[in-house]
Amino acid sequence: MSWRKEQRRAERGYHHGNLKEALLQAALGLIAEKGAAGFTFADAARMAGVSAAAPYRHFRDRDELLSSIAQRGFEQFESRLTAAWDDGRPDTVTAFERVGRAYLAFAREEPAFYNAMFESGLPVDSNPALQAASERAFNVIRAAAERLAALAPPGTPRPPAMMMALHIWSMAHGVASLFSRGDAARRKLPMSPDELLEAEVLIYLRGLGFPTDRRPQAKGAEPPPVPPEASSGSGVPPGGPWGKPK
Amino acid sequence: MSWRKEQRRAERGYHHGNLKEALLQAALGLIAEKGAAGFTFADAARMAGVSAAAPYRHFRDRDELLSSIAQRGFEQFESRLTAAWDDGRPDTVTAFERVGRAYLAFAREEPAFYNAMFESGLPVDSNPALQAASERAFNVIRAAAERLAALAPPGTPRPPAMMMALHIWSMAHGVASLFSRGDAARRKLPMSPDELLEAEVLIYLRGLGFPTDRRPQAKGAEPPPVPPEASSGSGVPPGGPWGKPK
DNA sequence: GGCTCATGTAAAGGTCGTTCACATGAGCTG
DNA sequence: CAGCTCATGTGAACGACCTTTACATGAGCC
Structure with a gap:
């Protein structure tokens, strides 16, 4: 437990070097998992391998x-x-x-x-x-x-x-x-x-x-304002912009 | 402080009588104030004048x-x-x-x-x-x-x-x-x-x-499917369903 | 009157957010 | 290179919260 922490610390030294970015990434992952409400400052710190107080140096x-x-x-x-x-x-x-x-x-x-x-x-x-x-x-x-x-x-x-x-x-x-x-x-x-x-x-x-x-418009040459009553031939699917009516 | 609590308790007796409803009302007020994220179980209990553990009898x-x-x-x-x-x-x-x-x-x-x-x-x-x-x-x-x-x-x-x-x-x-x-x-x-x-x-x-x-429709007597090109005379404000175009 | 059980309390354990005094070491200065 | 400085990280501590557990109370029923 505390062994892990020491291990972690040994790997990276006393100073993290890029903690701010690491915290942002960790938080991003946590929010994706559990939502912004469930995300925890302490968890982000843990995930970055630093103490709970460290994040306060950056935020x-x-x-x-x-x-x-x-x-x-x-x-x-x-x-x-x-x-x-x-x-x-x-x-x-x-x-x-x-x-x-x-x-x-x-x-x-x-x-x-x-x-x-x-x-x-x-x-x-x-x-x-x-x-x-x-x-x-x-x-x-x-x-x-x-x-x-x-x-x-x-x-x-x-x-x-x-x-x-x-x-x-x-x-x-x-x-x-x-x-x-x-x-x-x-x-x-x-x-x-x-x-x-x-x-x-x-x-x-x-x-x-x-x-x-969807036809590309030539500038100043828009089609007339005809309502698409039966829009056959246009890029819109027949029957309108939804699937087949029942 | 603890005086208030005793006072409260004296007023209502050991049993609240309607705690579930009181908690719902308290929570509603708290959420309105501080949002669902900021709302606290303990706060609701306080507001109802009971201990923090009491709500667990109802939720x-x-x-x-x-x-x-x-x-x-x-x-x-x-x-x-x-x-x-x-x-x-x-x-x-x-x-x-x-x-x-x-x-x-x-x-x-x-x-x-x-x-x-x-x-x-x-x-x-x-x-x-x-x-x-x-x-x-x-x-x-x-x-x-x-x-x-x-x-x-x-x-x-x-x-x-x-x-x-x-x-x-x-x-x-x-x-x-x-x-x-x-x-x-x-x-x-x-x-x-x-x-x-x-x-x-x-x-x-x-x-x-x-x-x-907005004219009430007589059953089976809908207006013809004329597109509202210039919808003058209808209930729609002139210029369409928005305010005056600039 | 006495029993029972729903309903309440106090205490305790775990997590968080946040602060504070202190430790570390990277980088500059001479 | 020695020494200083200051940004950065640590550990301990506080209060608040959530939740569980053992115990207390008293309303309703026999």
């Missing part, structure tokens, strides 16, 4: 570690959303949906980050850096919505991009937290979370009058 | 108390959604939106319940009774979606009611958890959460081809 308290993780999460989140958006290629609607899927993919593949970011209950405004990182991530969605709004079919009023961005965000977050997380809140679904969100976004965009096929 | 552990609260929350949730739906009066779309607003109102007015139900991190399937209560609440939305789906404009494929229900749920939950809760995750918004959700649902329904005005 004011447990919340600051959590907040650091959340911030890092928002940064990775932003970069993944940016990559998914790919500046709107090959066409705005396709890229937009890809952003939605990237949102879900992040929630699924990085449960620890997602948990720290959205479900750990720490106030967004506790840390200015955290707030800024969160804002930057949201701005990717906002910018994409901006581009999309600019494509609004002529003749219809242009939807506010900010509103669209908030709508999309709420859809993605709703699907992610209700249906797309590993441990909790899993319900039996008739379709995958990805399909669910994709259909939701497509229907929403159609409600705004957007053509929801 | 296996802290999680069971939390789970009881979540279950009670789902029951109240169901009853409020049911009332809001009002069996689809005066017309399906209006009633449907009222359900959405009721969802947000519940999240806002009963933060403790909402927290225990959706943000406490307890597994839904831990308690069969909890799971059942959750299912019953969701079924209100599901039934409403069923009715709505039956009104799908003829000529368009009928959307699966289950999918619609999941979509609406995810929207409401997304808006509620991102924007409509007191302490955490509050962002600056160009509109209220209620307006945000209402617009989101209206646009979504329009995307499904539903007429989104």
